[in-house]
Amino acid sequence: MKIIAIASAGGHWTQLLRMKSAWAGHELLYVSTKASFSTFVPGERFVSVRDSSRWDKIGLLITFKEIFQIIFREKPDIVITTGAAPGVMAMVVSKFLGRKAIWIDSIANVEQISMSGKIASYFAWKCYTQWPELKNERFKYAGNVLK
Amino acid sequence: MIFVTTGTQLPFDRLIEAIDKLAEAFSDESFIVQISNYDTVQVKSQNIKLVGFLEPEEFNQYFDSADLIIGHAGMGTILKALEDGKALVVFPRKASLVEHRNDHQMATVGWLKRLKLVNVAESYEDLVKLLHAFKEGLEDQFISEKIESVASESLISELKSVLNESI
Numbered sequence: 001m002k003i004i005a006i007a008s009a010g011g012h013w014t015q016l017l018r019m020k021s022a023w024a025g026h027e028l029l030y031v032s033t034k035a036s037f038s039t040f041v042p043g044e045r046f047v048s049v050r051d052s053s054r055w056d057k058i059g060l061l062i063t064f065k066e067i068f069q070i071i072f073r074e075k076p077d078i079v080i081t082t083g084a085a086p087g088v089m090a091m092v093v094s095k096f097l098g099r100k101a102i103w104i105d106s107i108a109n110v111e112q113i114s115m116s117g118k119i120a121s122y123f124a125w126k127c128y129t130q131w132p133e134l135k136n137e138r139f140k141y142a143g144n145v146l147k
Numbered sequence: 148m149i150f151v152t153t154g155t156q157l158p159f160d161r162l163i164e165a166i167d168k169l170a171e172a173f174s175d176e177s178f179i180v181q182i183s184n185y186d187t188v189q190v191k192s193q194n195i196k197l198v199g200f201l202e203p204e205e206f207n208q209y210f211d212s213a214d215l216i217i218g219h220a221g222m223g224t225i226l227k228a229l230e231d232g233k234a235l236v237v238f239p240r241k242a243s244l245v246e247h248r249n250d251h252q253m254a255t256v257g258w259l260k261r262l263k264l265v266n267v268a269e270s271y272e273d274l275v276k277l278l279h280a281f282k283e284g285l286e287d288q289f290i291s292e293k294i295e296s297v298a299s300e301s302l303i304s305e306l307k308s309v310l311n312e313s314i
Contacts, residue, residue, distance in 0.1 A: 001314055009155055011222025018226070018298045022306035034155075036202040053156055054248075078313055080306075100313050102306075108222050110254040126309060128302075143302030145226075147294060 004076040006031035006067075006090045007083060008051060012106060013037060015082045018145040019104070029074055031067070033086060053085055064089045071097055081120075082106060088116045095123040103127045107144050109134070149278075150213035151180040152224045155200055158184040159219055159246055162238050165271040166217065170194040173278060179209055215281055215289070217274070220252040220259075220267075229264060230296045234289035236266045236277050 003026045007016040013032050017040060030041045033051035049066040052059030067089045071079065079094045079101040081087030087103065094101035105117040107130040113121075121127045121138045129135055130144035151166050153159040163182060170178045170192035178195045182188055185199035201209065210216065210227065218224035220239040228235035239256045240246035259265045266289060268274045281289060297303070 001310065003310070009223075011224075011226065014223045014226045015298075018296060019303065019306060021297060022303045023310060026310065034200075034202075036204075039203050051156070078310060102309065106222060108220075108251050108255045110251065110258050114251070115248070125313075128305075130302075140305075142305035143299035145298040145302065146229075147297070147299045 001078065002027040002029075002074065002076045004029045004031060004071065004074060004079045004090070006079065006081045006087055008032065008086050009034045009037060011108065012082045012084055012087065013040070015104070015106060015145045016080075017041070019080075019082075023078075023080070029070075029076070031070060031086070031090075033063075049086055051086075060085065060089075064093075068093050071099060075099075078102065080104070083114065083116050083120075085116065088120045091120040091123040094125075100125040105129045105134075105139065107131075107146060113139060148209075148213050149176060149178050149215045149217060150209045151178060152216065152218040152221070153180070153182050154219050154221045154223075155183050157240070157247060158182070158187075159240060160184075160188065161244060161246065162217075162219060163188055163190065165238070165274055166190075167192050167195060168271055169274050169278065172275060173282075176278075179213075181206070181209075215278075217268075220256045220265075222255070225255075225259065225265065226294075229294045232290055232293040234281065236268050236274070236289070238268050238274070 003023050007013040009032055030046045035048040038046040050063045052063045071093045079090050079099055081090050082104050091101045101124045103120040103124040105113055127139045129139040129141055132141045135141040167190045181198050215234045216228050217236045220237040237256055239252035242250045256267045260267050266277055
C-alpha cells in the first residue's frame, strides 16, 4: 500500500513522526514544508512544498498546486496528516481525487478541535482528536502522541 | 548558554523583548534566540545572538549544547525537550495580543503544567524568577522524565488496523 504522510514544519511534523511505526513496511512518501527536513526520515522518499498560512493567500495557492500535483502523480492509497494548512489541503485534494485521507488533530488543541481540523473533517475519511473529551461523531479518540 | 525558540511562522516580539531584558540582568549568561522575523528585530543586549530559521542539524546543535531552553509553547519545542530530557521554560503566545490565531498555547501549557512536565513563564518577572531558581541549582525541578519518541500504543495500533482495513 502507498501512503503519503504530510505535515508542516514544527510541532505538526514532530507529532507525525511519533506515529511512523504505524505505517512501517508500507510504500511511503513524506511531505513537509522545509527541504532540510528530509534528514528526519533518512532512507525514505521525501519532498517539500512551500510553507504558507491562512494570512498568505498567494502562498496558499502555490502550496495547494504543489500538493495537488504530488497526490495526483503518486496516487496514494492513504494520505495521513497532523496539519496544519498543507494538511488541510491534502485532505481536500484527496477527497477530489478519490483517495482515503486521515486527519489527526494536534495534541496542542486541548480545549477544542482546531479550525483546520473542523474544515478537514468535511473531506477526510477518518479524523482523530488526541483528547477523549473532544471526541464526537466526526472525531474519534484512540490515544495521543505523547503516551 | 540558553537557547530560545520562537517558532518558524509567527513573530513573537514580546518574548524577544523579555529575553533582551533578561540578558541585561543576567550578563554572565549567553542567549541564542531563534526568530522568524530576523530582518525587523533589534536587541540591545550584547549577550544575545539572533538567528533565523535553523536547519535541523544546526537546531539540534544549539538545543543539545544549551543548559536551558526557553521556548514559545509550540509542540515541536516541547516534544523535543521532553524526548531529550532538557530543562525547559515555556512562554505561551496569547491570542489577545495577536501572537497567535487562538489561545491554544495557553491551554497546552495548562495541561503540561498539571502533569508537571514544563515550567511556565507568562511575563518577564516570571522568567527572572525561574532563571534565578535554575541558576541556584534547582535544575531538578526543570527536568522531567524523558519520554520515548513514539505515540501511545493504542494510537499506533488503531492506525495500523485502519491502514489494513483500507487495503
